Amino acid sequence: MDIIKELGVRGIGSYLKRIVEYMLNEVKIVYNEFNIEIEPSWLPFFIAVSTKNGISIKDIAELTNVTHSAASQVVNCMKKKGFVKAEESLDDKRIQYIFMTNRGKDEILKLMPVCDTIKEVVENRFKNTGYDILEIIEKMENEIKRGSVSKEVIKNVIEKNKNKIVIKEYKTIDIIQNRIMVDLKKGSQLIAAEKNGVYVGSLIYKDNKKIIVEYEEIVDEFYKKDVEKILFEAIIKKSINKKYDIIYAEVEPKNFELLNCFYKKGFKAQEYINNKILLKYEI
Secondary structure, eight states: OOHHHHHGGGGHHHHHHHHHHHHHHHHHHHHHHTTOOSOGGGHHHHHHHHTSSSEEHHHHHHHHTOOHHHHHHHHHHHHHTTSEEEEEOSSOTTOEEEEEOHHHHHHHHHHHHHHHHHHHHHHHHHHTTTSOHHHHHHHHHHHHTTSOHHHHHHHHHHHHHTTOEEEEEESSOOEETTEEOOOOOTTEEEEEEEETTEEEEEEEEEESSSEEEEEEEEOOGGGHHHHHHHHHHHHHHHHHHTTOOEEEEEEOTTOHHHHHHHHHHTOEEEEEETTEEEEEEEO
8 A cells, every 4th residue: 555645736836846756866876877967856947047047046046946055955956066156246245156166067068968868758758648747747836835734724724623522631630611520530530522612511420440420511512412523532532542441421310411421422321320321331
């Protein structure tokens, strides 16, 4: 199984990166065969510098469609290899113009015939797909850059999380939304449900080699079923993590509503202990 393919659009970045890395590696093998010393990823920058007799980093960045910082980084690498040189502008010393050195010009002469052949081979591979790959990539890039993807994702996640009920755990007396929770007895723990940051219900339980549910409260009637379901799922998950296969509940006989709630969930009455009905649920 290819996880990146299975992810579909969610893994598009990794998918494209994998293709690019493969192509760059293949081109590097070709360059090594013909003693071409530049890095495959430098090619657009080499072409940009060779188009003018002196070009600024700003213009290189615009021609290659990268940031000024990225262009400057590649140019510095090319300078260290002796392929290009920088000269200050006579009008503004803050601006440097990049020129191709004689070594760079010699490299271009070796490079271009090889690049032309690479182009022919890759174009033939693309034709075999039955699609105009470059056109598709261009359209994809334009659509991706149509607006901020990150802002759209963040906005959509926030929208989806509205009215989502989340679970929080407590082991001491706590105040949630100005509501004082019950004083938890020793060994007792509380799972609280919140919706949009507002307390909507809770469940109290003991965990002493087995989970015993002692209390349940739902304050949001509109979301009652959802809150009960999520609280119950949380206690089941906790039991499974503890490798328990049974959940118990202790309910006073007069609490008909809570008893009925547990019965609906599949709890079954076992015995009467300390003025409470002991119920059992098998996971």
